[in-house]
Amino acid sequence: MRDRIYRQPDPPQSIDLTPMLDVVFIMLIFFIVTATFIREPGIDVDRAVAVTGAGQTPAILVAVGQDDSIWIDQQKVDPGNLRLHILRLRTENPHGGLVIQADGRAAMATLSQVADAARSAGIDNVSVSTRSP
Template identity: 55%
Template sequence: MARSYVSNDELEEEGTVDLTPMLDVVFIMLIFFIVTASFIKEAGVEVNRPQANTAEQKNAAVLVAINADNSVWMDGRRVDIRSVRANIERLHAENPEGAVIIQADELASVKTFTEVLDQARQVVPPERVSLATEQ
């Protein structure tokens, strides 16, 4: 019986699997899914929106919620009514083509809604500012 002697380096190379191509494919798929995913923006508070027959969905870059107690919420936190414009400018800079959607509770005052609407229209064109309603 003839024996062939091989070095330890040759044995180690035979038993390993190169995972680099598989990791490349996994990272490419991960990047693809991150880029193509659509992220849902939340205002940070649940509101009871009024009913409307002409309700429509738009590409929302900024969601502003007005609670029944007239507190204003943006990006998951409560904001002062005087800082709404600055917050809309900051969030609108991330997606300049998006719209501003105001989600006002049906018990919120018209005064608060009008102040938020006025500040939003100072940042984006009026046709891209709308009130979210239930259909």
């Protein structure tokens, strides 16, 4: 007698998507973690380097550009009206301080002028923002 060999049909082939989904989720987590969510208001300045300093969330941010221009809330402010702008912002947050974000090439006289205007507006907590070395 002749033996008959019966071949069983192959099971249907499928592609396993689990490794691809693992890679996609790892990339998604990486991009979420490394994304920048909040930008600090103001103009882009090249800040001076400091060895020490702690980051704070300022109530009033005053930026001083390399050409000694003074900026508050992304608007250029005349030095003569600086005290009035600071007083207006101080009424919105009376317990807040003032942070001067100055370009490294700005004149010290302009920084002193901003600090004096803040003190004359009644703000005692005046600090200068720097970047880490």
